[in-house]
Amino acid sequence: MSQGEKQIKKIVVLSGAGISAESGLSTFRDSGGLWEKYDINNVATIDAWHRDPELVLSFYDERRKQVINAEPNDAHVALVALEDYFDVTIITQNIDDLHERSGSKHVLHLHGEILKGRSTNTDLELYTIEEKIKIGDQASDGYQMRPHVVWFGEEVPKMGEAEKAIRQCDILIVVGTSLNVYPAAGLRYACPEHADKFLIDPNNIITTEQQFTHLQGTATEKIPLLVKQLINNSII
């Protein structure tokens, strides 16, 4: 870096189901959320897959259909503008593709991607899935195809990469997650002390953690305002 040149700040956005709520996709733990309608143990665990794969597939077929019919909202779109001024990494727990469809370039999916499938034997080869996965659908290695999602009871393969990004960030924005599910929820502890930390959620999440500035409201209300503020501050 030459003298006087400004170093580009690193922003990490940790997003959860709440950022896609205003695109019409249900969250998990709000009233009326998915875990009120479905028993998590029957549809989102590795044991459920072994016990009743058809039920698991139908749950994810439904999720895929809803994602395909959803559109990115103002919060997904606003985040893209940050990339002109900052080095931005989006770490999402969401399996939808709304960050990518709005144009974000560096998106890490901690819990997988519903529009992809893979062999039950390996995740080395991924397949685009636009409709259903059926029992008997095989990957090229002859094993049954499954959704490329992470189930409870499985490793979260992208954790190392996510933790590295958070350790190096100057600004952390946590949006639309109840921070109930580990290891994703624990990522915030890897954030450096000096980083500015914002939390966007209509509810009072981790309000005891004083280093977070809680912007209470929905993602589409608060993200565009925060993005504007961060860009203005970076230009001054």
Ligand code: OAD
């Ligand atoms: P949750 O359903 O647990 O939390 C959603 C959060 O979004 C809550 O804190 C809500 O208050 C907030 N919220 C609701 N509407 C919002 C809006 N319009 N704008 C902003 N925030 C809003 O979802 P996650 O924390 O993402 O994992 O759930 C984490 C993981 O649990 C998921 O990835 C999934 C689930 O079980 C797996 O299936 C492995």
